[in-house]
Amino acid sequence: MAKKTVTIDPITRIEGHLRIDVEVNNGTVENASVGGEMFRGFENLLVGRNPVDAQHITQRICGVCPSSHAQASTLNLDAAFGIAPPDNGRLIRNLVLGANYIQSHILHFYHLAALDFVDITAIATYKGNDKGLGRLRDWVLKSLDQAAAGEPVAVGPFLPRYEGDYYIKDTGTNIELIAHYVQALAARRKAQEMLSLFGGRMPHELGVMPGGATQAPTVDKIVAFKMRLIELIDFVENVYVPDVLALASLFPAAAKTGAGYGNYLAYGFFEETNDAVERYFPAGAVIDWKLEKFDPKEITEQVKYSRFSSKSGLYPEKGETLADPDKKKAYSWVKAPRYKGHPMEVGPAARMVVAYLSGHQDVKAQMDAALKSLGVSDLKVVNSTAGRHLARAVEAKLVARKMIENLGALKPGAPFHTPFEVPEKGVGMGLTEAPRGALGHWIVIEGGKIANYQAVVPTTWNASPRDDRGRMGPIEKSLFGAPVADAKNPMEPARVVRSFDPCLACAIHMIRAGRELASFRVA
């Protein structure tokens, strides 16, 4: 194939709107641009408001990982108010965040990424007794008939899809994975219910606040939580992790595509101490596979290729959100965060690498075991499409096990909240890890109100455009060398992007009807 540009706009089965343009020469990607197509601007909404509103408003940034924003926001406010939660408060925050991880990682693998590998049409031959699978079979058959007849295909979210020699061939394996897809829906629901025991509801839970948690951990809640957690551990360890390993074995090339810089950043999460310093999953920065101590002051956001007229290179506390939709040469609504000037990957891969290189025994044991099942021993395999899925699954296992321990440490009757007063002036920073990566919130309080609020979300790091020096962001870099066999069905670049689990934030989600709804108007 001669040189051409292949555009995927938008990439499906991720959160939010992302566009990629790849230059393909002789069947491989030689250059890439990744553009976030949605302007958020939530930070501007917060200015002038009471600081305690921040955690409720920022949770609305995302419907899948709102607990991460609740965590970052409450840590941010704790710092600005000069308070810390008691043990129960810290533990409940960890449990709420952890429940969100389990839900999110399961959602990502089964409901967002798996259909890149699993042949959904295999269900057409299903002859078993499971009603859910039977129904799925009937939908797929109907949609295949519709497609053949040239009619609009109504079966989504499974079809239409990229066509080509991309999928698992064995019918039995396909049907088993499809059955797990359906089981994963129930597992996700269980994780949401579990979270809601302390969070009140999902999405946009109400369980955490500055100073700790909003309600006491009672024995019945703890028992109900544990019951679900044990069932989820069973799903994660006996279904999810084995499925990821199986997929990685069936697609060995996936361990050789999607290599990024080898730079990883983690702020750490699952606090072990009430001052939020010691964390089970540690903070750290890895630059070209060398670990160093993390210093938040080295974070800057550059905007040369981003649609903002804000000054470039600002530290987030001093950050600005000044939209400039017509800015020349800019191709993304995403800013370009850099650490000591380097582009950094964030997410499960980053956390596992940072922990592994820090000598974390549990992480090392689980990652080594997973790599061994794949017949490899080099941690650098994590720097690939398959490696990211693997790191995510291993992390889910570690998170779930740590949650059992945290749950056991709760003390009914002991304090769960530290009272506070909103100060006249204050400055704060809240760093945590969302399922998708390092998440930071910064606040400046003046006159008892929010004067500035900035959030640097994980996907900003990963889906970053080029910085002021023209250095690509992590996903852009990872697209290099991806094979493109068919420009109309560019599966490999899509697989690379999905391995990062990008989330460009919850923006507009209203129903856009394909046809005129005027005939349904009632008022």
Add this chain to the structure above:
Amino acid sequence: MKPWAAIIGFGNIILTDDGVGPAAIAYLNTLGMPEGVELVDGGTSALDAVPYLEERSLVLLVDAVSGGGPPGAVYRFTLDDLEADGQPALSLHAFRLIDAARLWELQLGRLPRVVIFGVEPKTVTAGFDLSPEVRGVLSKLRWLILEELQAFEASGESNQ
């Protein structure tokens, strides 16, 4: 009494008229609903609505809908009406209700009767307030919802 109906409002309250769903729920909550009808703020995750559909005979959804009418127009339609749309879901956040409904059905085995009340937005940019056109239609929406509930109860289907 176990609820026989649920009214779920979907939307993002910090995106002006995109938040019409949760705003409608808050409004209905202030004025009260008949016995057996549950009000739910569904936020931005249609996928997570499954528990509120289980064991219900009727579920009403309220959401912002771009249907070609003027701001504040109200549409009433069912999942079957959305069925033969042919438009693929573009992202998890444009995840169509019909896609969420497929996944609900996979989990529940059967779906209750689902009726959607859509409100045409004026603006969906960042902000807390509904536009006057959309806020002004909430009381009419409430009447439409009460009529829908009454008609369903009268039809006898609520006892199934």
